[in-house]
Amino acid sequence: MTLTAGVIGVQGDVAEHAAAITRAARAHGERVDVIEIRRSGLVPDCDLLSMPGGESTTISRSLRREDIAPEIRAHVAAGKPLLATCAGLIVAATDAGDERVSTLDLLDVTVERNAFGRQRDSFETSIGIAGLDEPFPAVFIRAPVITDAGDTEVLATWDDRPVAVHDGPIVGTSFHPELTDDSRLHGFTFFENPSSEPSPQSP
Amino acid sequence: MSEPTDLEDLRRGTDLVKRGFARMQQGGVIMDVVDAEQARIAEDAGAVAVMALEAVPADIRKRGGVARMADPGDIQGVIDAVSIPAMGKARIGHTTEARILESIGVDMIDESEVLTPADERYHIDKRDFTSPFVCGARDLGEALRRIGEGAAMIRTKGEAGTGDVNQAVSHQRNILGSIRKLEGMAHEEREAWAREHEAPAELVHETAEMGRLPVVNFAAGGIATPADAALMMFHGCDGIFVGSGIFGAENPEAMGRAIVEAVNNWDDPEALAEIATDTGKGMQGESNADMPEEQQLQGRGV
Numbered sequence: 001m002t003l004t005a006g007v008i009g010v011q012g013d014v015a016e017h018a019a020a021i022t023r024a025a026r027a028h029g030e031r032v033d034v035i036e037i038r039r040s041g042l043v044p045d046c047d048l049l050s051m052p053g054g055e056s057t058t059i060s061r062s063l064r065r066e067d068i069a070p071e072i073r074a075h076v077a078a079g080k081p082l083l084a085t086c087a088g089l090i091v092a093a094t095d096a097g098d099e100r101v102s103t104l105d106l107l108d109v110t111v112e113r114n115a116f117g118r119q120r121d122s123f124e125t126s127i128g129i130a131g132l133d134e135p136f137p138a139v140f141i142r143a144p145v146i147t148d149a150g151d152t153e154v155l156a157t158w159d160d161r162p163v164a165v166h167d168g169p170i171v172g173t174s175f176h177p178e179l180t181d182d183s184r185l186h187g188f189t190f191f192e193n194p195s196s197e198p199s200p201q202s203p
Numbered sequence: 204m205s206e207p208t209d210l211e212d213l214r215r216g217t218d219l220v221k222r223g224f225a226r227m228q229q230g231g232v233i234m235d236v237v238d239a240e241q242a243r244i245a246e247d248a249g250a251v252a253v254m255a256l257e258a259v260p261a262d263i264r265k266r267g268g269v270a271r272m273a274d275p276g277d278i279q280g281v282i283d284a285v286s287i288p289a290m291g292k293a294r295i296g297h298t299t300e301a302r303i304l305e306s307i308g309v310d311m312i313d314e315s316e317v318l319t320p321a322d323e324r325y326h327i328d329k330r331d332f333t334s335p336f337v338c339g340a341r342d343l344g345e346a347l348r349r350i351g352e353g354a355a356m357i358r359t360k361g362e363a364g365t366g367d368v369n370q371a372v373s374h375q376r377n378i379l380g381s382i383r384k385l386e387g388m389a390h391e392e393r394e395a396w397a398r399e400h401e402a403p404a405e406l407v408h409e410t411a412e413m414g415r416l417p418v419v420n421f422a423a424g425g426i427a428t429p430a431d432a433a434l435m436m437f438h439g440c441d442g443i444f445v446g447s448g449i450f451g452a453e454n455p456e457a458m459g460r461a462i463v464e465a466v467n468n469w470d471d472p473e474a475l476a477e478i479a480t481d482t483g484k485g486m487q488g489e490s491n492a493d494m495p496e497e498q499q500l501q502g503r504g505v
Binding site for chain 2: 038053100114
């Protein structure tokens, strides 16, 4: 049984997510077909979804214009897994604190855009993530932080601020797990998450 | 601000962080702007970033004389006006202009042939900077030399300010054609290719193995319409810079939005037809097919 993985592809580091999903699937003995989603009609066929990093203003506009936004909501409402990273997290949140971004209200958190500053303040580091044994390489690029995590489960913090959260089928991160070869978070979200609708199992 | 708990492990300005920033621009349109008002229009049109400069390339070309980095105060005005990244242009080899841009918080520095080169022999040593750089290239050797100097993004060097896309197409074809050739070469042939093109051998091997440039590769120079932008995506570019094409057009808002939508729908001609309808007149432009070499900007800093 081959799963269909969708990467929201209107803008951002789409190929990087596609590669990370493929790696995570291989590590879990799953087979996936990865498709790029730039227009409506494709999300309903997807068993799992990634919303990549990029510019949240640009991505949120395109999702509405191309009518992809309601399909992503339906995907999550059906309990299917979604990984939203950086700009993806901002778009998935209920409150981005910025009217230039129209959020999808999937994840009940408030985020602050560019919370660490400009690109010169961007950094890479190593953080502990709940549920992962070894530290995780985290790349923060003009990254948001979660200023109010609501009722979500906080998986990781940096400087006492939440940077990764988990709520049912959704995992959201401030950083970019797709930028390194470590695909454990993709694996957790898509293949180990007990609170998402069980994906069709491979033999 | 309180100190992060494991601050000693925080690394800024690494290749991963600089190239990662460039990766976030993929599938996007970066628009040239000269002031805060244009920057806001660009952001509203869906630009993924803005490039702050003193005058758009078409005006620089008309005006002649020495073209330099824009007034830092004006760049600051652009930075403050938008939430998307703001980039700035420094002259080729002008390390000090680049340091000034970095100090005011520009998110990426374009070491650009559109400005008058400040150094006849050397580009900026970009590895030294925390800020990422984008550089132009007409062929693969030039692209790899710039990446070797620390560039985190490459763009074509289409003739800026002409509104004629043919040179951007030609550069992109050169780069992809050479990568295809490298892929078929044996190790020692790649080594010889690296020597011949004065490109770092390590990067030559990496490019051949990946079958693409190891950094993001954008189109720039002469892109004036939604169809031009879509054409460059068809040619395998990761995203688009538009200079004079937006604010040199009759209706910058409509043209900006249309070019953003065209990049997202580059492989759908029906959608493109709809997108390109009623966008107003594009920039006038001038054909660069028989432009005398002394008027060309692309030969600067190779």
